Amino acid sequence: MPKLLVLILLGLGLRFFRDHKSNQTRFTAFREVNPVELPNCNLVKGIESGSEDLEILPNGLALISSGLKYPGIKSFEPDKPGKILLMNLNEEDPTVSELSITGSDFNLSSFNPHGISTFTDEDNTVYLLVVSHPEFECTVELFKFQEKEKSLLHLKTIRHELMPNLNDIVAVGPEHFYATNDHYFAERYLKSWELYLGLALSYVVYYSPNEVKVVAGGFDFANGINISPDGKYVYVSELLAHKIHVYEKHATGTLTSLKCLTLNTLVDNISVDPVTGDLWIGCHPNGMRIFFYDEKNPPGSEVIQIQDILTEEPKVTVVFAENGTVLQGSSVASVYKGKLLIGTVFQKALYCKL
Numbered sequence: 001m002p003k004l005l006v007l008i009l010l011g012l013g014l015r016f017f018r019d020h021k022s023n024q025t026r027f028t029a030f031r032e033v034n035p036v037e038l039p040n041c042n043l044v045k046g047i048e049s050g051s052e053d054l055e056i057l058p059n060g061l062a063l064i065s066s067g068l069k070y071p072g073i074k075s076f077e078p079d080k081p082g083k084i085l086l087m088n089l090n091e092e093d094p095t096v097s098e099l100s101i102t103g104s105d106f107n108l109s110s111f112n113p114h115g116i117s118t119f120t121d122e123d124n125t126v127y128l129l130v131v132s133h134p135e136f137e138c139t140v141e142l143f144k145f146q147e148k149e150k151s152l153l154h155l156k157t158i159r160h161e162l163m164p165n166l167n168d169i170v171a172v173g174p175e176h177f178y179a180t181n182d183h184y185f186a187e188r189y190l191k192s193w194e195l196y197l198g199l200a201l202s203y204v205v206y207y208s209p210n211e212v213k214v215v216a217g218g219f220d221f222a223n224g225i226n227i228s229p230d231g232k233y234v235y236v237s238e239l240l241a242h243k244i245h246v247y248e249k250h251a252t253g254t255l256t257s258l259k260c261l262t263l264n265t266l267v268d269n270i271s272v273d274p275v276t277g278d279l280w281i282g283c284h285p286n287g288m289r290i291f292f293y294d295e296k297n298p299p300g301s302e303v304i305q306i307q308d309i310l311t312e313e314p315k316v317t318v319v320f321a322e323n324g325t326v327l328q329g330s331s332v333a334s335v336y337k338g339k340l341l342i343g344t345v346f347q348k349a350l351y352c353k354l
């Protein structure tokens with residue numbers, strides 16, 4: 001313990017010597033939200049403890065991960081396992097239902113779902129890949145989505161030493177994916193000091209049954225990851241550097257950096273419009289409030305759309321921004337037929353007409 005204490009004090013000391021401004025800038029600590037309203041929004045009934053990540057299938061069914069327990073971040077249901085919710089966006093006033101999970105060796109009570117991604121094969125079988133943190137470890141759980149039964153059949157648990165703290169995932173096959181290691185998912189105090197020191201220890205890994213490798217690194221908290229509709233480009237959000245990185249993807253799984261965009265907000269999950277290729281990003285306008293929750297001064301929400309990201313002049317639009325009175329800690333946003341579904345790390349979900 002004394003050693004840990006020394007390390008903590010060292011961290012504290014270094015923290016105070018660090019440039020004040022850059023630290024505050026990383027967390028956009030004190031930024032107030034300039035509201036950008038959408039005229040027609042409703043909170044989704046049945047979501048009260050998070051909708052951290054979501055994916056909308058081409059047929060309008062949305063799969064939503066709920067109930068994340070992340071070290072240091074608020075949970076309204078700390079004693080309940082997480083779950084995957086289903087919402088049919090074709091309905092006039094859609095509600096959510098919980099997908100049942102079947103499979104003999106899957107421990108439901110320690111399910112702690114984080115980033116999710118789907119992959120649909122030629123037979124139209126939909127696989128759901130879920131980053132989970134059972135007992136604060138890290139696994140990727142592979143499920144088959146059974147639409148009629150409203151259930152998920154557990155097929156496999158994937159673990160790897162290069163995947164110790166996964167955050168988000170994007171599937172390029174049932175057992176092939178890219179994922180971000182944010183580095184901070186661990187109940188170790190030291191790591192929170194590493195977080196404030198900005199040691200940029202976070203990286204992106206490519207997983208396939210034959211080969212697992214680091215394909216990009218040096219991030220100040222790699223968070224969301226996604227892929228362009230044509231499968232040629234991979235997008236990674238770097239939360240504390242406020243950057244969206246664009247990579248060219250190669251057949252071997254490696255990535256080449258093409259460009260990056262800097263925004264004035266903490267960029268979380270990225271969703272890609274399958275029709276237009278636009279990026280929709282759930283953002284944290286005042287990041288400190290996410291890490292130190294205070295119900296009187298809650299974190300706000302912000303959704304950014306990036307059009308034409310591959311061109312010389314991408315168009316960046318704040319589509320929605322709110323100070324947390326309605327929606328706290330938006331982590332993801334995705335579009336379907338003129339509607340926008342916004343998820344949050346630990347609170348509600350909002351469904352808006354665009």
Ligand SMILES: *[C@@H]1O[C@H](CO)[C@@H](O)[C@H](O)[C@H]1NC(C)=O
Binds near residue numbers: 016018196
């Ligand atoms: C650095 O950031 C952390 C988290 O935002 C904050 O608690 C701390 O006071 C900041 N330190 C300095 C020296 O600004």
Ligand SMILES: *[C@@H]1O[C@H](CO)[C@@H](O)[C@H](O)[C@H]1NC(C)=O
Binds near residue numbers: 107108109110135
């Ligand atoms: C399942 O998870 C619970 C909660 O984390 C744990 O207490 C229990 O031991 C686990 N059961 C098995 C069979 O691993």
Ligand SMILES: *[C@@H]1O[C@H](CO)[C@@H](O)[C@H](O)[C@H]1NC(C)=O
Binds near residue numbers: 035323324
């Ligand atoms: C948040 O915004 C609402 C609506 O714009 C406003 O009524 C409220 O006072 C704001 N709250 C804070 C803490 O700024």
Ligand SMILES: CC(=O)N[C@H]1CO[C@H](CO)[C@@H](O)[C@@H]1O
Binds near residue numbers: 052
């Ligand atoms: C899929 C994904 O990026 N999930 C992230 C969404 O945002 C939350 C909040 O920060 C992250 O913790 C998730 O990892």
